[in-house]
Amino acid sequence: xxxxxxxxxxxxxxxxxxxxxxxxxxxxxxxxxxxxxxxxxxxxxxxxxxxxxxxxxxxxxxxxxxxxxxxxxxxxxxxxxxxxxxxxxxxxxxxxxxxxxxxxxxxxxxxxxxxxxxxxxxxxxxxxxxxxxxxxxxxxxxxxxxxxxxxxxxxxxxxxxxxxxxxxxxxxxxxxxxxxxxxxxxxxxxxxxxxxxxxxxxxxxxxxxxxxxxxxxxxxxxxxxxxxxxxxxxxxxxxxxxxxxxx
Numbered sequence: 040x041x042x043x044x045x046x047x048x049x050x051x052x053x054x055x056x057x058x059x060x061x062x063x064x065x066x067x068x069x070x071x072x073x074x075x076x077x078x079x080x081x082x083x084x085x086x087x088x089x090x091x092x093x094x095x096x097x098x099x100x101x102x103x104x105x106x107x108x109x110x111x112x113x114x115x116x117x118x119x120x121x122x123x124x125x126x127x128x129x130x131x132x133x134x135x136x137x138x139x140x141x142x143x144x145x146x147x148x149x150x151x152x153x154x155x156x157x158x159x160x161x162x163x164x165x166x167x168x169x170x171x172x173x174x175x176x177x178x179x180x181x182x183x184x185x186x187x188x189x190x191x192x193x194x195x196x197x198x199x200x201x202x203x204x205x206x207x208x209x210x211x212x213x214x215x216x217x218x219x220x221x222x223x224x225x226x227x228x229x230x231x232x233x234x235x236x237x238x239x240x241x242x243x244x245x246x247x248x249x250x251x252x253x254x255x256x257x258x259x260x261x262x263x264x265x266x267x268x269x270x271x272x273x274x275x276x277x278x279x280x281x282x283x284x285x286x
Contacts, residue, residue: 068095068113068131075107077121097131103145113139115159116152121145122235139163139172142187146180148235151194168218169204171197177210178234190215190230190237198224 070077070093078086080100095101095111103109103125111119114131117139121127125145130138140149140163151159151172161172165179168187174194181187189198191210198216199207200223208216208224215237216224230237 068111068129069093070095070109071112071118072108072110072120074109075123076104077107077109078102078104095129097129099129100126101129102126113152115154117159117161118150118152120148120235122147141165142179142181144181144183146178146235148176148178150176164201165218167201167220168224169199169201171207173197176234178237180238185220187218188215188238189218189224190234192234200224 070089070091073089073091077089078101079089079095080086080102081096081098086102089095089101089109101109101111101121103121103123105123107123109121111121111129113119113129119127119129119140122145125147126143127145127147128141128143130140139161140147142163142165149163149172151161151174153159153175163170163172163179165181165187166185167181168179168189170177170179170189172194173196176192176194177196178190178192179187180190189196189210191212191214193212196210197207198210198218199205200218200221202221203223206223208227210216210227213229213231214227215230215234216227218224
């Protein structure tokens with residue numbers, strides 16, 4: 040029995056030490072790239088500017104200004120690129136905090152770093168969506184109506200309406216979906232190019248089930264088989280307002 044306990048403890052140590060070493064060596068989250076302005080709000084304090092290499096704490100509200108962009112590197116090596124005019128809450132995951140990010144408005148691009156080659160599942164939310172991240176690189180956009188666009192570069196992401204999390208859509212490489220308040224996510228649709236431009240890039244056809252009609256959220260334009268995003272002056276990646284389909 041004693042030998043069995045020793046073997047179990049050694050096995051746990053072999054599995055856990057590389058993860059602890061990775062977390063410890065990375066240090067606290069911090070700003071690793073910054074163009075323009077990045078403001079942080081903490082607790083009841085007034086907002087103050089962050090500078091390059093400044094630490095970012097769990098619960099910090101981060102706000103980018105116009106023509107501004109920042110990259111936050113988490114303690115596990117994951118990165119969050121915050122595009123212009125965006126508002127996001129950053130969290131370090133712990134036993135009592137399960138949401139890595141909450142995006143109120145604007146757009147972000149997230150890369151989830153694996154832990155010693157193993158999956159690093161994360162979860163984030165928006166006002167209308169809950170997003171379970173099973174790997175690795177994806178973008179999220181929230182417009183003024185709180186409609187959410189999720190697009191995946193690499194890996195797998197589960198997307199559901201925050202009010203009905205059991206009705207999920209699975210996105211894989213090169214797929215996107217929209218979520219509107221009170222409605223389940225649209226069926227996965229393929230797109231060309233990078234995820235942070237997924238609202239500006241034509242799709243490759245709608246992937247609805249046989250005999251199933253594909254209806255966009257309110258405000259989303261359908262151009263042929265290309266699903267465009269909400270007609271809004273804001274777009275993923277801080278791009279200029281769209282004037283029509285991109286070819």
